[in-house]
Amino acid sequence: MNKNQPIWRRARYGLHGLGIAAREEASFRAELWALSGTVVVLIWVHASLMWWGMALLLMAMLMAAELLNTALESLADLVSPEFHPLVARAKDCGAAAVFVLSSAGVILLLLLLWQHFHSSSG
Numbered sequence: 234m235n236k237n238q239p240i241w242r243r244a245r246y247g248l249h250g251l252g253i254a255a256r257e258e259a260s261f262r263a264e265l266w267a268l269s270g271t272v273v274v275l276i277w278v279h280a281s282l283m284w285w286g287m288a289l290l291l292m293a294m295l296m297a298a299e300l301l302n303t304a305l306e307s308l309a310d311l312v313s314p315e316f317h318p319l320v321a322r323a324k325d326c327g328a329a330a331v332f333v334l335s336s337a338g339v340i341l342l343l344l345l346l347w348q349h350f351h352s353s354s355g
């Protein structure tokens with residue numbers, strides 16, 4: 234196994250992983266749509282640089298959590314294709330990480346919209 238490979242090769246592996254997730258994971262595709270929708274909302278409300286930073290950081294964290302969850306699920310399925318309570322625990326915790334970040338994303342979007350309508354009505 235080759236360790237310490239050059240950065241361009243690791244970037245290529247990363248892009249390959251992104252391609253796999255985009256092709257094979259419906260939830261990752263849904264997050265890409267959510268990212269596009271978020272960008273449209275940010276443009277529509279003329280969001281400040283701070284809102285852009287927070288929203289894009291949160292979306293990147295959500296997609297990274299989804300990718301790690303996919304990696305965990307693949308390894309769990311390889312190690313234990315049969316039912317095992319520890320696999321259930323690992324997969325449920327991976328799903329919980331994605332859930333926490335999705336909820337934070339929804340709350341952030343609601344706050345942004347609230348601020349937009351609140352300041353335009355005042």
Ligand SMILES: Nc1ncnc2c1ncn2[C@@H]1O[C@H](COP(=O)(O)OP(=O)(O)OP(=O)(O)O)[C@@H](O)[C@H]1O
Pocket residue numbers: 258260306313314315316317318320321322324325328
């Ligand atoms: N081998 C297993 N042993 C125990 N429980 C499992 C096992 N496989 C799946 N589960 C349970 O089923 C849930 C869903 O698992 P699954 O692998 O279908 O993931 P998923 O969230 O539907 O992801 P995806 O649709 O992206 O594959 C897990 O969170 C876990 O509770």
